[in-house]
Amino acid sequence: xxxxxxxxxxxxxxxxxxxxxxxxxxxxxxxxxxxxxxxxxxxxxxxxxxxxxxxxxxxxxxxxxxxxxxxxxxxxxxxxxxxxxxxxxxxxxxxxxxxx
Amino acid sequence: xxxxxxxxxxxxxxxxxxxxxxxxxxxxxxxxxxxxxxxxxxxxxxxxxxxxxxxxxxxxxxxxxxxxxxxxxxxxxxxxxxxxxxxxxxxxxxxxxxxxxxxxxxxxxxxxxxxxxxxxxxxxxxxxxxxxxxxxxxxxxxxxxxxxxxxxxxxxxxxxxxxxxxxxxxxxxxxxxxxxxxxxxxxxxxxxxxxxxxxxxxxxxxxxxxxxxxxxxxxxxxxxxxxxxxxxxxxxxxxxxxxxxxxxxxxxxxxxxxxxxxxxxxxxxxxxxxxxxxxxxxxxxxxxxxxxxxxxxxxxxxxxxxxxxxxxxxxxxxxxxxxxxxxxxxxxxxxxxxxxxxxxxxxxxxxxxxxxxxxxxxxxxxxxxxxxxxxxxxxxxxxxxxxxxxxxxxxxxxxxxxxxxxxxxxxxxxxxxxxxxxxxxxxxxxxxxxxxxxxxxxxxxxxxxxxxxxxxxxxxxxxxxxxxxxxxxxxxxxxxxxxxxxxxxxxxxxxxxxxxxxxxxxxxxxxxxxxxxxxxxxxxxxxxxxxxxxxxxxxxxxxxxxxxxxxxxxxxxxxxxxxxxxxxxxxxxxxxxxxxxxxxxxxxxxxxxxxxxxxxxxxxxxxxxxxxxxxxxxxxxxxxxxxxxxxxxxxxxxxxxxxxxxxxxxxxxxxxxxxxxxxxxxxxxxxxxxxxxxxxxxxxxxxxxxxxxxxxxxxxxxxxxxxxxxxxxxxxxxxxxxxxxxxxxxxxxxxxxxxxxxxx
Numbered sequence: 001x002x003x004x005x006x007x008x009x010x011x012x013x014x015x016x017x018x019x020x021x022x023x024x025x026x027x028x029x030x031x032x033x034x035x036x037x038x039x040x041x042x043x044x045x046x047x048x049x050x051x052x053x054x055x056x057x058x059x060x061x062x063x064x065x066x067x068x069x070x071x072x073x074x075x076x077x078x079x080x081x082x083x084x085x086x087x088x089x090x091x092x093x094x095x096x097x098x099x100x
Numbered sequence: 101x102x103x104x105x106x107x108x109x110x111x112x113x114x115x116x117x118x119x120x121x122x123x124x125x126x127x128x129x130x131x132x133x134x135x136x137x138x139x140x141x142x143x144x145x146x147x148x149x150x151x152x153x154x155x156x157x158x159x160x161x162x163x164x165x166x167x168x169x170x171x172x173x174x175x176x177x178x179x180x181x182x183x184x185x186x187x188x189x190x191x192x193x194x195x196x197x198x199x200x201x202x203x204x205x206x207x208x209x210x211x212x213x214x215x216x217x218x219x220x221x222x223x224x225x226x227x228x229x230x231x232x233x234x235x236x237x238x239x240x241x242x243x244x245x246x247x248x249x250x251x252x253x254x255x256x257x258x259x260x261x262x263x264x265x266x267x268x269x270x271x272x273x274x275x276x277x278x279x280x281x282x283x284x285x286x287x288x289x290x291x292x293x294x295x296x297x298x299x300x301x302x303x304x305x306x307x308x309x310x311x312x313x314x315x316x317x318x319x320x321x322x323x324x325x326x327x328x329x330x331x332x333x334x335x336x337x338x339x340x341x342x343x344x345x346x347x348x349x350x351x352x353x354x355x356x357x358x359x360x361x362x363x364x365x366x367x368x369x370x371x372x373x374x375x376x377x378x379x380x381x382x383x384x385x386x387x388x389x390x391x392x393x394x395x396x397x398x399x400x401x402x403x404x405x406x407x408x409x410x411x412x413x414x415x416x417x418x419x420x421x422x423x424x425x426x427x428x429x430x431x432x433x434x435x436x437x438x439x440x441x442x443x444x445x446x447x448x449x450x451x452x453x454x455x456x457x458x459x460x461x462x463x464x465x466x467x468x469x470x471x472x473x474x475x476x477x478x479x480x481x482x483x484x485x486x487x488x489x490x491x492x493x494x495x496x497x498x499x500x501x502x503x504x505x506x507x508x509x510x511x512x513x514x515x516x517x518x519x520x521x522x523x524x525x526x527x528x529x530x531x532x533x534x535x536x537x538x539x540x541x542x543x544x545x546x547x548x549x550x551x552x553x554x555x556x557x558x559x560x561x562x563x564x565x566x567x568x569x570x571x572x573x574x575x576x577x578x579x580x581x582x583x584x585x586x587x588x589x590x591x592x593x594x595x596x597x598x599x600x601x602x603x604x605x606x607x608x609x610x611x612x613x614x615x616x617x618x619x620x621x622x623x624x625x626x627x628x629x630x631x632x633x634x635x636x637x638x639x640x641x642x643x644x645x646x647x648x649x650x651x652x653x654x655x656x657x658x659x660x661x662x663x664x665x666x667x668x669x670x671x672x673x674x675x676x677x678x679x680x681x682x683x684x685x686x687x688x689x690x691x692x693x694x695x696x697x698x699x700x701x702x703x704x705x706x707x708x709x710x711x712x713x714x715x716x717x718x719x720x721x722x723x724x725x726x727x728x729x730x731x732x733x734x735x736x737x738x739x740x741x742x743x744x745x746x747x748x749x750x751x752x753x754x755x756x757x758x759x760x761x762x763x764x765x766x767x768x769x770x771x772x773x774x775x776x777x778x779x780x781x782x783x784x785x786x787x788x789x790x791x792x793x794x795x796x797x798x799x800x801x802x803x804x805x806x807x808x809x810x811x812x813x814x815x816x817x818x819x820x821x822x823x824x825x826x827x828x829x830x831x832x833x834x835x836x837x838x839x840x841x842x843x844x
Contacts, residue, residue, distance in 0.1 A: 022824050031821075096818035 007048035015041035028080050028090045032073065039069045111165065111172035115182035118169045119201040122218040125166065125228065126267045128159045133260035140253020149243040152256035156239050156263055160232035167225040170197050187356040188370040189348045195366065197222055197691040200273060202360070212328060213361035219273035223455055223520065223692040227270040230527045234444040235263045237654035241535050242436040244650035245542060249434075255295060259440065262288035266445045270452060275324045275363040278453070282320065282417065285446045286313045292441065293433040305432040312426040316416015323409035324363060326394075330402050331362040333389040334371050342382050346373040365456060369695040372459040375399055376703025385463060385703075400464065407460065407467035411474065414450025419501050420508060421478040425766055427501055428485075431493040435538030438493060442500055443530035448523045451504070454511045455520055458696035462514060465598040465705050472512025472593070472604060476611040479505025481763070483618035487625075488759035491548045492537045495626045499574065500530060502619060506589055509608050514706045515592025516693055517686040518669075522589055525581035525665050529573040532658035536567035539647045539655065540630060545640035550626060555635035559644040562652040564631050566659035571627045573662040575620045576725035578718075581662050584669030586616065587713060587721040588683065595709035613724050620728030628736045671712040683712060 014037055021034030043062045050058025084090050111118075132155025140148050172181045183194040198221035206216040220228065239259060246255050265284025272278035290313075294306025335354060343349050348370060357367060375385055385400030394402055414420070419427035427447065431438055441447065454461055454471065461468060479502045486498035503526050510519030541548060543560055557564045573582035594609040646652070668688070671681040676690070690697075700706050713721075758764070 019824075019828055023821055023828060092820055095820070 004048050004052050007044060011041045011044040011048065013041075014038070014044065026091045026093055028083075028092050028095070029077075031092060032076050032080070036069060036073065039065055106175060108168075109171065109173040110175060111169040111181075113165050113169060115169040115172050115199045118166060119184075119199040121162075122166060122199070122201055122220060122271065123203065125159050125162045125232075126218075126264050126271065128155045128162070129260040129264040129267065131155060133257045133264060136253050136260060137257030140257060143253070145247075145252050148253045148256050149239070152260050153236065153239045153243065155260055156232055156236045159263065159267065160229075160236050163225075163228035163232045166199065166220045167229055169199055170220055170222060170225050186366055186370075187360055188353055188364075188367045189346075190352065193347055195221070195691075202273075206277070208361070211332075211358070211362075213358070214274060214276045214363065215360055216277065217273040217360065217364070218271045219365075220271060221692055222689050223452075224270045226520065226524060226689075227452060228267065230524055231263060231266050231270065231445050234527055234531050234658070235259075235266075235440060237657055238436045238440045238444070238531065238535070241439075241538070241651050241654045242434075244648040245436055245538055246434065251295070255292075255434065258288055258291045258295065259436075262292065262441065262446075266449075269449055273365055274361060275327065275365070275368075276361075278456075279317075279320060279324065282413075282449060283317060285441075285449065286310065286317065286417070289313075289430070289437075289441045289446055292437040293430045295433055295437065299432075302432040305426075305429040309426040309430045312423050313416045316413045316423055319409040319416070320413030323406045323413060326402060326406040326409065327368065328362050329392060329394050330389075330399065330406065331357070331367065331371060333392055333394060334374070334383065334399070336392075337387065337390060338374065338383045341379065342374045342377075345377050345379070345382070346370060368457070369459045372463055372699055373695055373702070375403075375463060376699055376705065403460065404464040404467050407457075407464055408470060410453065410457070411467065411471055414453050414508075415474065418447050418450030418504050418508070419478075420450065420505060421474050421481065424478055424482065424501050425769065428494050428497040428762070431491070431497050435493065435534060435541065438497070439531045439534035439538070442497060443534050444527035447500060447504055448507070448527070451507045451511055451519055451523050454508075455516050455692075458511075458516050458693055459699050461511070462696055462699050462706050463703060465601050468512050468514065468706065469598050469601045469604045470512070472509050472608050475505040475508025475510075475512055476608045476615070477505075479503075479509065479615045480611055480618070481765075483615050483622065485759055485762050486622040487618070488756045490551050490760075492540065492550050492553075492626065492630060493534070493548055495550070495622060496530070496533050496537060499533075499619065499623065502615060503530065503574070506586060506612065506615065509593055509612060510589035513593040513596045513598070513605060513608065514696075514700070514708050515589055515596060516696065517683070517689045518585060518588035518592050520689060521668055521685045522582075522585035524668075525573070525585040525662060528658050528665060529570040529580075529582055529662035532566055532570040532655055532662055533574065535651070535655055535658065536563050536570065539563040539651050540567075540644075542647050542651070543641075543644040547640045550629040552636045552638040552640065553630045554633045554639075555631070556644055557631045560646045562646060562655060566652075566655035567627065567631065569659040570662055571623050575623050575729050576616060576721065577729075578722055579663070579666065581664070581666035581669070583722065583725070584666045587718060588669050590616070590721060591711075591713040591717055592709070595711060597707040597709075599705045599707070613721075616721065616724050617728035617731075620725045621732040624729040624732035625736055628733065632737070675710075681712060682710070686710070 018034045018036075018038035018041060021037065022031055025031050025034065043065050046058040046062045046065070048058075050056065050062075080090055083095060087094065089095075132152050135143075135151050136148050143151070170182050173179065174181055180196060182199050183196045184198065184200055185191065186193040186195050198219060200217065200219035202215050202217040204216060206214045208214070239256070242255065242259065246252055249255060262285060265281050265288050267281070268284060269278055269281025272281060287310075290306050290310040292306075293309050294303045297303045297306070335350075335357065338350070340350055343353055353367075353370065360367060375383070377384060383399065385403070386398050388396055388398050389402065412423070416423045427442060430442060433441075461471070482498045482501035482505065486495050486502065489495045489498060503522070507519045507522050507526070510516070510522065537548075539560065540553065540556060540563060543563070544553060544556075547553060569580070573580040576583040576586055590609060590612045593605060593612060595605075597605050668685040669683050671683045673682050673684055673687040674680065675682040675687065682690075697708070700708050761767075
């Protein structure tokens with residue numbers, strides 16, 4: 001059996017990659033994918049701890065995260081499409097509406 | 101004769117019936133003020149003065165009934181009907197010759213309570229009669245004097261308001277309610293002095309009176325709170341022996357305090373009676389107060405401080421040094437106002453206050469000496485200023501200040517009854533003089549300069565006659581009241597002695613004689629220049645006309661009163677204690693001053709001599725007055741007319757100029773008090789208000805917020821990735837912190 005720290009290190013690496021993507025990529029769709037990556041890193045951690053403790057709380061949490069991620073992806077994609085329709089671009093640099 | 105005296109002994113309304121209705125005496129003029137003030141314009145002049153005069157007239161009738169009831173007897177049993185149980189004393193401790201009614205709690209906070217209680221005894225009864233009686237005459241006079249004034253209704257509303265406030269002042273049975281009246285008359289006098297407010301000088305005069313009075317009122321308030329603290333300390337420290345020696349018990353006193361509050365005059369009197377008795381283990385004047393804000397001070401010391409503060413309060417209202425400066429300026433108001441406020445009622449409030457608190461005043465010889473000396477100095481200064489004033493009303497104003505000083509001398513030296521008598525007789529003759537001056541102005545085109553009058557004797561016969569009588573009365577010519585009341589004060593001042601301050605009595609007495617001569621001098625001068633000699637070439641109208649009956653009738657009544665009221669100073673009655681002859685008024689007021697006499701008897705702070713003046717005293721006082729008058733008569737009838745056109749010696753001119761400018765007292769105040777205060781105010785305005793508060797505090801806060809906001813504006817770019825970067829950095833910080841914690 002692989003020891004827990006390896007899972008955690010893998011999860012941390014995935015999370016950092018996801019965060020790096022969120023911060024540097026310009027395409028909103030890629031940013032979304034990177035967010036999914038970070039969520040999966042979190043899921044991996046939950047499952048690793050669930051395994052370590054031998055209970056189901058971690059599994060339940062992971063299911064919640066998956067559900068939230070699914071709905072988030074659905075709404076996020078809808079927003080991106082709506083933005084693309086009105087602005088003709090999906091680059092995050094061009095979308096500064098949060099300023100107003 | 102017996103039937104008349106029996107008739108006078110039985111009051112038409114029994115005291116116990118009348119007592120609950122005492123509030124009507126105040127309510128009537130107040131209602132009059134309300135109606136005249138609110139509906140005055142629509143009512144028309146005739147209705148306004150009908151309402152105003154009948155309100156005061158009604159109050160006068162009620163006052164007569166109340167006054168009558170205070171001496172009511174049951175003819176069959178020969179027993180007094182007007183008494184009530186002193187709530188602070190034992191069951192058998194009656195307050196005699198007085199009626200009172202308590203209308204319940206006015207307000208209370210903790211164990212401090214003030215009741216709306218009214219009391220009429222012989223002292224306040226006399227003042228009720230003076231206020232409403234003289235007040236009614238002045239209302240009647242005003243109906244003619246103010247005939248052509250557009251603000252007729254406003255004037256009568258103010259006059260009625262003033263009368264109501266003054267009645268509250270004298271009928272109050274506690275210090276706080278008295279203060280209501282005290283403030284009320286202050287406000288009404290401000291309104292009346294500044295009645296013609298479109299003339300800035302007159303509005304300023306009103307304001308000056310108001311501000312000067314407020315200084316005194318502030319002292320009054322502090323003194324009241326000192327009294328509250330003293331009563332609290334007394335009830336904490338006194339034991340049963342203190343109470344039994346003055347005929348009460350601690351439960352009785354405590355329950356009365358709970359009922360009536362600590363500032364009731366009867367309670368203060370009981371405390372004053374208990375204080376001077378220095379038996380073993382008892383609380384007395386030199387006992388230090390053991391706890392509370394006054395801890396460490398003795399009862400006597402606190403009492404002296406409180407009384408001196410009351411003196412400052414009384415000085416403001418009664419125009420004594422150092423607060424007398426408002427009164428002469430207040431002559432800017434309508435003349436009936438001068439007569440009502442500055443002669444008969446408000447300015448005598450200080451004398452009334454000290455008479456009411458006589459039992460407390462005699463506890464402190466220091467305070468008494470201060471009162472007497474302040475009175476004497478004020479009186480002398482005012483008399484000297486009056487020498488050179490040419491404005492008829494200003495002379496009378498300074499004369500009022502001077503006469504009030506004489507009353508304060510009496511109060512300060514413990515001859516209270518004479519001070520009150522002088523208050524009453526002064527109200528008659530000075531009101532007569534003021535109204536006479538108003539009549540003179542009315543008939544001469546509002547000319548107030550006595551140098552430009554003259555020769556009115558033949559043109560205004562009624563005014564002349566009454567003015568002449570009143571002048572004789574104030575000067576102190578024998579059969580008139582002013583002589584007797586003033587001489588009673590001087591006699592008492594001469595023969596009373598303050599413990600440890602024996603020199604005061606002599607000094608004040610000789611100052612008093614000087615003042616009497618001065619009074620005679622300037623009043624004779626005023627009279628001669630106005631009424632005698634040829635008519636001045638600078639007169640404003642060729643022929644003066646006599647005033648209407650509404651104006652002359654009050655003059656005649658007042659002149660008559662100022663003659664006959666002398667009877668009260670005659671020693672006709674025998675004292676109940678030792679059977680020696682006693683002046684009518686002293687006998688009459690003895691129930692009021694009984695507590696004071698008991699305090700004097702136990703405390704020995706004052707040596708009261710109640711002898712009546714002998715013929716020699718009378719002759720001496722009379723000679724002093726006549727010599728002053730004769731000097732004035734000689735100078736102004738023989739000497740000055742002969743020198744017409746010739747220059748006056750330089751020395752005389754310098755003295756005259758100094759006196760005319762009131763010895764530069766106003767300028768001195770300007771320099772010593774007003775300028776520094778104004779300068780401090782300017783500094784405070786510039787530095788504290790404009791710089792610290794406006795710039796640093798108010799605008800500074802806005803400036804900092806705006807700067808912080810504009811700095812933060814650059815952070816809010818709207819770029820989601822920048823926000824994410826911030827979040828990542830924060831997360832990194834959190835991780836770093838957690839790592840450090842874990843590694844430690």
